[in-house]
Amino acid sequence: MSEQPMAKDLGAGGPAEIKDVEKQDAEVTPAWLMGSRAKMTKEGKSNSWKSSLGGSSGAGSRVDSTGAGNGAKMSPSDAQEKWSDKMRLSQEALDCLEHGDCDSETFSSHSTRCSDTILTFKDIAFQVTQNNGQKKDILAPISGHFESGHLAAIMGPSGCGKTTLLDILAGQKSAAYSGTVHFNGRPRDKLFPRISAYVPQEDVMPKYLTVSEAVEFNGMLKFERPSLVSRKMAQQWILRRLEVLGLMEVKDTYIGDATSLRGISGGQKRRLSLAKRLTSGAQVFFCDEPTSGLSATDAETCMRYMKHIAQFYNVIVVVVIHQPRVEVAKLFDELLLMTAGPGRAIYNGRMEDVVGYLQSNGFEVPMHANPVDYFMDLVTPEVSTSQVDLFVQKYREQMEDNVLAVVDAGLEAKMPSALELLESIRAQMLKWGRVPALRNSKYGVRFRRQFYYVFKRQLKLRWRDRNGLLADLLGGIIKALVVGIVYMRTGELDIKAQVSFFFMLCMSCAIDGLKNMPTVISERTIVKTEVAEVLYSDWAYIISFTFLSLVQEVVVHSIFVVIIFAMSGLRWTMFPSIYLWTTLLAVTMDAMYLMVASVAKDSTTAIIMSLPFMMLFLLFNGFTATRSSVVPWMRWAIEISPVAYSMQQLTFTAMWAYEDNDSLNASYIYIVSSSDYKDQPIRAVAVIASCFAVFKITQMVCFHCLNNIRR
Numbered sequence: 001m002s003e004q005p006m007a008k009d010l011g012a013g014g015p016a017e018i019k020d021v022e023k024q025d026a027e028v029t030p031a032w033l034m035g036s037r038a039k040m041t042k043e044g045k046s047n048s049w050k051s052s053l054g055g056s057s058g059a060g061s062r063v064d065s066t067g068a069g070n071g072a073k074m075s076p077s078d079a080q081e082k083w084s085d086k087m088r089l090s091q092e093a094l095d096c097l098e099h100g101d102c103d104s105e106t107f108s109s110h111s112t113r114c115s116d117t118i119l120t121f122k123d124i125a126f127q128v129t130q131n132n133g134q135k136k137d138i139l140a141p142i143s144g145h146f147e148s149g150h151l152a153a154i155m156g157p158s159g160c161g162k163t164t165l166l167d168i169l170a171g172q173k174s175a176a177y178s179g180t181v182h183f184n185g186r187p188r189d190k191l192f193p194r195i196s197a198y199v200p201q202e203d204v205m206p207k208y209l210t211v212s213e214a215v216e217f218n219g220m221l222k223f224e225r226p227s228l229v230s231r232k233m234a235q236q237w238i239l240r241r242l243e244v245l246g247l248m249e250v251k252d253t254y255i256g257d258a259t260s261l262r263g264i265s266g267g268q269k270r271r272l273s274l275a276k277r278l279t280s281g282a283q284v285f286f287c288d289e290p291t292s293g294l295s296a297t298d299a300e301t302c303m304r305y306m307k308h309i310a311q312f313y314n315v316i317v318v319v320v321i322h323q324p325r326v327e328v329a330k331l332f333d334e335l336l337l338m339t340a341g342p343g344r345a346i347y348n349g350r351m352e353d354v355v356g357y358l359q360s361n362g363f364e365v366p367m368h369a370n371p372v373d374y375f376m377d378l379v380t381p382e383v384s385t386s387q388v389d390l391f392v393q394k395y396r397e398q399m400e401d402n403v404l405a406v407v408d409a410g411l412e413a414k415m416p417s418a419l420e421l422l423e424s425i426r427a428q429m430l431k432w433g434r435v436p437a438l439r440n441s442k443y444g445v446r447f448r449r450q451f452y453y454v455f456k457r458q459l460k461l462r463w464r465d466r467n468g469l470l471a472d473l474l475g476g477i478i479k480a481l482v483v484g485i486v487y488m489r490t491g492e493l494d495i496k497a498q499v500s501f502f503f504m505l506c507m508s509c510a511i512d513g514l515k516n517m518p519t520v521i522s523e524r525t526i527v528k529t530e531v532a533e534v535l536y537s538d539w540a541y542i543i544s545f546t547f548l549s550l551v552q553e554v555v556v557h558s559i560f561v562v563i564i565f566a567m568s569g570l571r572w573t574m575f576p577s578i579y580l581w582t583t584l585l586a587v588t589m590d591a592m593y594l595m596v597a598s599v600a601k602d603s604t605t606a607i608i609m610s611l612p613f614m615m616l617f618l619l620f621n622g623f624t625a626t627r628s629s630v631v632p633w634m635r636w637a638i639e640i641s642p643v644a645y646s647m648q649q650l651t652f653t654a655m656w657a658y659e660d661n662d663s664l665n666a667s668y669i670y671i672v673s674s675s676d677y678k679d680q681p682i683r684a685v686a687v688i689a690s691c692f693a694v695f696k697i698t699q700m701v702c703f704h705c706l707n708n709i710r711r
């Protein structure tokens, strides 16, 4: 059983929505694999080990070098033993590749690799409308073809449209573009995200997750574990990925961030980004500037790992990269070089042929010069030595026809579709026990599982952020003590003191939720990346977040109310009612702040945006501004204000609690009538609950919509 396919194989699962291949004999090669081995190759593109593999193992299938039998016949201990063999063989194959001391036969017999795949794109063009209304071409029609086992670079001057092209190829561009992108000779479909991975330039990850947990999270959401693969076995497999990317020594280290938690280094973060996607079993990797911000040494190490991934797992790796140093440039098999204004191809072929191409066109690369640097200088429009027009013309004359011939053949290729690849992978996985039927969904696992993993991670992250939790709890306690001191023994004082205590209590509860806005804003970036990667539906996050933040809010609020009430000296018979109304008020106002945070671009904007809502509810509180004192056309503000309803119900609570105290009771009756209060608990609950529902639904919908706006 293959290493890389393992990830993939584990990805199949769920209800029998497409076709239940469960009953198929796991040893039988699916029919579509027969005769589909002829992988698209450009002349001279295949390297020796690759062509040798094509014959023996067969493109589109995997070699099971462990010889694991049918899972149904294996006992768990047999499975464990065979799994260990598989891990050992995979380690040997990697060592062999790293040290370069084995021939292609040895390598392919040790390593079990992904199916051969191709990615072909034709006439991709992209335009934007400028502020003055004029159209601007970002990409002129551009075509190309990438193959598995190869590391391909997209290079070019800044702003020439490299990232735009990569985003289009990866299916990450939501803006309209023209042209076609085919995977294995077919248009990409909704299953493409399950076999591809996008490694963004800035990978935001939760700081309180360890390296191995981050990798495991991706793996678990991309595949269903076969019944004989225990959690321990799955973890062994994750550790193999960490080994492949040189992350073993930091496997238990928190990822951290630049400010509050020292975690892994920048280079390790880049590699972790790759390891996460590797675990998802992708067969096509799109990487946007994976070396940006890294030292020259780290950049080289990182690219070497990517080269390993391409070769070891036989996957397509397409990398957007700025001028790499010569050692790094040499690692690439293919180069698509672009120029700017608009983005056009000026070289599309093997990296090792660059020097010859330049030479044949009269440009001798100076001794000791980096050929890529030299070439880039010639095609960067702003540089004085620029020869953009000449190279555009040379490309048309010398390369374009060949490229288009390969592209046209690629578009017509009859190779397995994403569904067929997933089916074959699942068929292999059946050797390791039962695997749920393949799902016709862009998600690897069912919503239930998505929710489970997202919720579990959220819980873990909140628990590990002890400082945050402590600050929240201590903040609540300190606030309660400070306010409690001010209103100490209010129960023994007159109506003025008591009513101002209720008013202050409502105000505190109404503004408390402001502190939660930065959390939602910082987590949003992470969720956006993960949702774009099709790891899970954003509803899994929204529901988890809503539940957990509600619980945390209620716990902190409860501590606050108990302390402050105990210090106030009011009668304990009032407590249930006071607790109920203040809790309803706090969670509703919290929902309002989270709603604003879900649309605001940063914390400052969120605070500014929340001010009008806050002022509306706080000013029209039914006490300082009563139903009879406000202008008639603004009375509606009191009718919808959760603060006003809470204040009203607290006043009634106190009035009944002090029924035996004539002077206090009379004062309360006066307040009730002068404030135009009505004892309407059901209406109060209904209005506050409606506000809560409106805020929550708006928050969820806004979060969902904004999350799905890509670029």
Ligand SMILES: Nc1ncnc2c1ncn2[C@@H]1O[C@H](COP(=O)(O)OP(=O)(O)OP(=O)(O)O)[C@@H](O)[C@H]1O
Residues within 6 Å of the ligand: 128, 138, 156, 157, 158, 159, 160, 161, 162, 163, 164, 165, 175, 711
């Ligand atoms: N959706 C869009 N709307 C407006 N402009 C866009 C959009 N997408 C890309 N562009 C513009 O296209 C141009 C090319 O951007 P892109 O990021 O692809 O370039 P690049 O070659 O990757 O640049 P760099 O190397 O500096 O990262 C930029 O000017 C960018 O602003």
